[in-house]
Amino acid sequence: MHFYLTDLKVVYVLSTPCPAFVENETLEQTRNRSKWENADYICRGHILNGMSDSLFDVYQNVESAKELWDRLEAKYMAEDVSSKKFLVGNFLNYKMVDTRPVMEQYHELQRMLGQFAQYDMKMDESISVSSIIDILPPSWKDFKNNLKHKKEELTLVELGSHFQIEQSIRDMEKCSVGGTKTVTGSSVNMVEEGESSKTGKGKRKFHGSSKKGSNKKPKVTCWKCGKPGHFKRDCRSGKGGGKVKTDAGPSGSKDPGKQSGMFVVPADHSVENFYVSMISESFYVQDDDISWWVDSGATCHVCKNLQWFKDFKPIEDGSLLKMGNVATEPIKGLGSVNLVFTSGNSLLLCNVLYVPGIRKNLISGIVLNNCGYKQVMESDKYILSKHGTFVGFGYLNGMFKLSLDVSFVNNSVCMASTSSSNNCSKSELWHARLGHVHYKRMRDMSKMSLIPAFELNGEKCKTCMLTKITRQPFAKNINRDTKVLELVHSDLCDFHSTPSLGNKKYVVTFIDDATRYCYVYLCHTKDEALEKFKIYKQEVELYHGVKIKTLHTDRGGEYYDPVYFQSTGIIHQTTAPYTPQQNGVSERKNRTLKEMVNSMLTYSGLSEGFWGEAMLTACYLLNRVPNKRNKLTPYELWHKKVPKLSYLRIWGCRAVDRFTSVPKPTDTIASSSNFGASDQVTVSPPEPAEPRRSVRARKAKSFGDDFQLYLVEGSRNEIEFQYQYCFNVDEDPKTYSEAMASRDAAFRKEAIQDEIDSIMQNHTWNLSDLPPGCKPLNSKWIFKRKMKVDGSIDKYKARLVIQGFRQKEGIDFFDTYAPLARITTIRLLLALAAIHNLVILQMDVKTAFLNGELNEEIYMRQPEGFVVSGNENKVCKLVKSLYGLKQAPKQWHQKCDDVVLSNGFALNQADKCVYSKFDTSGKGVIICLYVDDMLIFGTDQDQVDKTKEFLSSKFDMKDMGEADVILGIKIIRGEHGITISQSHYIEKILNKFNMKDCSPIGTPMDPTVKLMPNKGVTVNQLEYSRAIGSLMYAMLSTRPDIAFAVGKLSRYTHNPGLIHWQATNRVFKYLKGTMDYGLTYSGFPSVLEGYSDASWITNKEDHSSTSGWVFLLGGGAICWASKKQTCITASTMESEFVALAAAAKEAEWLRNLIYEIPLWL
Incomplete structure (x- = not known):
């Protein structure tokens, strides 16, 4: 722990x-x-x-x-006298037995001696050794006598070593079967064919049992030459001279072939003489070059990737690795590997075998034990430590997989070009730098002096072989235009299921037929393709001074706009149905780009979410690489100048962004040059700046050939805005300066001016001098886009928010609580409207919080962009509340209370956000307030108009007309009553969690799946919580049919597993098929109905039950719940009583709420 x-x-x-x-x-x-x-x-x-x-x-x-x-x-861990006595008694009374391994009992005694130190007790080591020898089991009598008569004194470590050797010898005696013995000890290098055997150096003899009981001299066979009569170590034959001698490492063996779980045998020896008693579980897992797995059956470390090795020695004697599935793989070498855990600790493995044909990198658990490492395996966790120091951990995934530092792993693979001895040649280095283009193109570039000369490597690039496997190409069209922009090829495709940065899913390409110069744009949706073409058209036509004549695409609907093409005079050519061969230029370009992207991602080790950035880089590089038909690069044909590639580095390699600390008047910084990059990759990166001072030669720190600091000076604000704009193109601006620099700055300015006008009309503050000892609060502009039901932009909003988190309780604020209307109240009022045919109107209070009057003295600095000229040193003394103040909601609700109640309205005591006013004839109005949104229910239009007029005279109101949307809930009034639904919201969350194209399912949960606490690998907890939260809002608003499923799944947010995520996806699939479901209030029956039930012990892990209830009014549900009971019940009846009690509380509240509405009187 x-x-x-x-x-x-x-x-x-x-x-x-x-x-x-x-x-x-x-x-x-x-x-x-x-x-x-x-x-x-x-x-x-x-x-x-x-x-x-x-x-x-x-x-x-x-x-x-x-x-x-x-x-x-x-x-x-009590250190009292009784505990010490108990510990000493346990040690002195311990007796070893023959039924358990001696080493296991020896370790128990060592643990007891280790506990002595915790209680500040010390036993002399010679006494400890003597005590342990005395309690050896009866079968070890001779061995015990030998140890007792030794002249030199033994230490505990030496005693354990003697026990280990003796135990190994005894185990090998038991392994004798029939006439042939399989030797599995790490210190044995022979196979005997007789009834007795020898071990070690021949100094100790032991006899195995045989049918005849004879003690004949053993017949030994040399493993090296195959002749009988001598051991391999004594062989004088010259065969097998390639034997590798290594220093003893963690494997505890001088020869990596001397292992039991996996055997290393000479290739010329008969494989039939060797057997493996256990089948390694590593054979059943998939290939993986990066991960390392703990194999309890292996007795040597094995690695399949040469790039892991720090030092390496090839083995050329034909040795084979024999595994438990009777398969063999050749051993190519041996060396050491350094692993870095996520904890920051490292583990150095020596004598690691290099076996390219094995499926996984394996770590031997036996070797780690022999080296003093402690391994703890608890269900799904693996913890590695040494001498009480934590080293690292792993998790269960079929086998135990070590949790290694991914950045270190990626760096080890990506930076292989700079490893020891310069293993990576120049051809491989530039091949990786150029995004894995073909070697023939690199040779042409070398001839053009674009890159240094190099010798082609005989081996093919493994990354390209894995990622560029394709079918035969389509038939090629030999017709080719010779003028720029005579013909432009285009295609739209989705390269990857994972969205890139900025949540972009599609790629559109534009290729000039004459030069093959390519532009790439990333898109959120397919319908953006035509807009991207308009941007492309405007840029390239201005650059070259000629018009695009023909656009060649497939028959996709994203370009279908005949009116636009007719108005611009562009001929839009399309392919025949289902014939991508006719759009071969774009298809081949797409394939090339995709291959380069896959290669770059695989080589760099970056996640799939970076495919968009890799795509832009691939296009940038491909424009600077000659193609087959042109002797020049597309860049040279397009820009009429030779490209410079000396600044190129491997995509995904390490880089550093360093900020200068020297203060300058212009507030400049040094930052990475890619901060100003955009989706279009036609802008060349800056050339390296000339040094402003030199003279003295300084030896710079070397980070390798592919590590460079790009430094560029510029305004801090300018670079920061460009950087944020790249990654937040579709997000609302975070600051006032961003809003002014955004594409929709005109709309933002209008929203800001509206906010300032409202503040000034309400006389929210007065300019004054700051009193001594007071600290003014800062303010911040918040920008949002309010969306319509269909997802389009309704309006741009700007809000000035004060930094209320700096307020101090008891000084500038006291009470902060403000009531909020329950969504159950809104549904109940809608049901009453259906029953009594009420008029429903919606109004919005503009800048509601600005109406609250303050009792405290609060000062604020003048807002950004609106500092009064000549009064720059003055501050704003707040007269009324402002958004962001802790007491702003309370002050607004108190102001609304005072105004509405002064007009004769009565406050509902069950929900203090509901006001009602009725006359003796039964005519009247009900107001429901939710922060600044108001729903007005009236018996007739005249009553509603009077209320509107009264509210507009007191506050700045916006008339929204007949209620349409409230809190994201659509309100539809028809001849059958009032229906509420959230189809637009459900569609939004389906898109958010990539479930838009899922297959619908008829039920939200599978009754055969039993959800239990996760004991395996945890899925993304944050993403799971987001999914549950999104589903919960739909459940609380309009979807009681998923209440049980969401309530059940929400219990596992602390540690969700794969089965929980799959169950959550099932709810999404159910919502996909029932997106248009809603609640309809027809008005009948006009009585409150309630139903309650309980499911007894639905959770086997904690024996809890689930309560459920639903209340109906006017034909539709107005209140429901599915909750886990907080107590353990003994029977079904008891659990139902618990559910009934909870439902009764809800019923009482509903009764009180309805009772105070005069419609029922």
């Missing part, structure tokens, strides 16, 4: 007290205290999760992790 908490970086809370709260504490002190509290919460939770149910009930109320740890230490 201590190792696990150390890996989580929360173990410090067990020894560090919580930072005390002080008045006027700084932001840094607040952050430190919050960080400690969060770490304490995590640490305490993991300790409790590791307890049994009985211990959990005892310690669950302990407040802090330190207190919990101290209690456990006091209970289980």
Whole structure:
């Protein structure tokens, strides 16, 4: 547990007290205290999760992790006299038996001696050794006597070594079967064909049992020459001279062939003489060059990728590795490998065999044990430590897979070109730098002096062989235009199922037929293709001064706009149906780009989400590489100048972004030159700047041939905006400066001006001098786009928000609570509207929070972009509340209360956001307030108009007309009543979680699937929580049919597994087929109906039950729930009573809410 908490970086809370709260504490002190509290919460939770149910009930109320740890230490590590006596008694009374391995019992005794040190007790080592020898089992009597009569004193380590040797010899005696013995010991190098055998150097004899009981001299066979009568070590034959001698490493053997789980045997020896008793589980897993797996059956480390080795010696004697599935693979060499765990610790493996044909990189568990490493395997976790120091961990995935540092792994693979001895030739280096283009093109570029001369490597690029396997090409069209922009080829495709950065899923290419110069644009949707063509057309026509004559595409509908092509005079050629051969230029370009992208991603080790950036880079490189038909590069034909490629580096290699620390008046920085990159890759990167000072030769630090710092000076704001714009093209701007630099700046300015006008009309602040001792608060502009039901932009909004998080309680704010209308209330009022045929109107309070009047004295700096000239040093003294203030919601609701109640409205005590006003004739109005959105229900239009007029006279209101959408819920009024649904919201979350094209399913859950706590690999917890949250909003608003499924799945958000994610996807599939489902209130029956039930012990892991209830009014559901019961019930009836009690509470609240609405009187 201590190792696990150390890996989580929360173990410090067990020894560090919580930072005390002080008045006027700084932001840094607040952050430190919050960080400690969060770490304490995590640490305490993991300790409790590791307890049994009985211990959990005892310690669950302990407040802090330190207190919990101290209690456990006091209970289980008590240092009282009785504990010491018990420990000493256990050691002295211990008896070894023959039924258990001696080494196992020896380790238990060592553990007891280790506990002596914890209690500050020390036993002389000679006494410990003598005590252990005395309690050896009866069958070890002769061995015991030999040890007792030794002249020199033994240490505990030496004693263990003697035990290990003796145990190995005894085990080999038991392995004798019939006339032929299979030798599996790590110190044996022969196979005997007789009834007795020898081990070691022939100094000790032992006899195996035989049918005749004879003790004949053993017949030995040399493994080297195959002749009888001598051992391999004594062989004088010259055969097999390629034997490799290595130093003893972690394998504990001088020859990697001397292993038991896997055998290394000479290739010329008969394989039939060797057998493996266990089948290695590594044979059943898929190929993987990167990961390392722990194999309990292997007795040597094996690696399949040469790039892992720090030092390497080839083996040329034809040795083979024989595995448990009777398969063999040749051993190509031996060396050492360094692994770096995610914990930051490293593990050096020596005598690692290089076997390219094996499926996985394997680590021998036996070798690690022999080297003093402790391995703990707990269900789905693997923890490796040595001498009490945590090394690393792994997780179960068929076998235990080590958790290695991915960046180190990628760096090891990607930077192989700069490894020892310069293993990567110049041809391979430039092949990788140019995005894995063909070697013939590289040779042409070398002749053109674009890249240095090189010698072709005889071996083919393995990355290209894996990623460029294709079918035979289509028939080629020999017709070729000779003038620029005479003919442009284009195609749209989706290269990858994973969205790239910016959530872009599609790629559109434009290729000039004469020069083969290519433009690439990334798109969110297919319908953006025509807009990208318009951008391309405008740029290239201005650059070359000629018009595009013909556009050649397939028959995809993304370019279908005959009116546009007729108006521009462009001939739009399309292919025949189902004949991509006719669009061969684009298809071949797509294939080339895709191959380069796959190769670049595979070689760099980056995730699939970077395919968009790889695509832009591939296009950039391909424009600078000669093609088969042209002797010049497309760049030279397009720009009329030779490209320079000296600045190129391998895509995905390491780079550093360094900011200068020297202050300058212009506030300049040094930053990576790719900060200003855009989706179009036709802009050349800057040439390296000339040094401003030289003279003295300085030896620069070398980071390898493919590591470079791109430095460029410019305005900090300018570079920051360009950088953010690249990655947030479709997101709302985060700052005022970004909004002014965005493409829709005109709309943003209009929204900002509307906000300032509202503030000034409400007299929100007055300019004044800042009193001594006061600190003004800052403000920030927030920008949003309000969307319509169909997903289009309704309007641009800007909001000035004060930084209320800097307020201090008791000084500039006191109470902050403000009530909020329940969504159940809204559904109930809609049902009443259907029953009584009420008029429903919707209004919006503009800048609602600006109406609240402040009682505290608060100062704010003048907002960005609106600093009054001549009064730059003055601040804003707030008269009314502003968005961001902690008391702003309370002050607004209090103001609304005062205004509405002054007009004769009555406040509903069940929901304090509902106001009603009725006369004696039964005519009246109901107002439901949700922050700044109002729903007005009236018995007739005249009553509603009077209320609208009254509210507009008090606040700046916006009339939204008949209620259409409230809180993302569509309200549809028809002849059958009122229907509410969320089809647009469901479509939005389906797109968000890539379930738009999933196949619909008829039920939200599979009754045959039993969900249990995850004990395997955890899926992305954040993504799972987002999915549950998205489903929950639909469930709470209009979809009671998924209440049980969402409630069940939400119980596993702390540790979701693959089965939980699949169950969540099933709910999405159910919503896909029932997207248009909703709740309809027909108005009948006009009584409140309620139903309650319980499912007894639905959770086997904690024996809890599930309560469910639903209430109906006007023919539709207005309230429902599916909740896990908080107590354990003994029977079905008891669980149903618990559910009934919870439903009764809801029924009482509904009754009180309806009772105060005069419609029922």
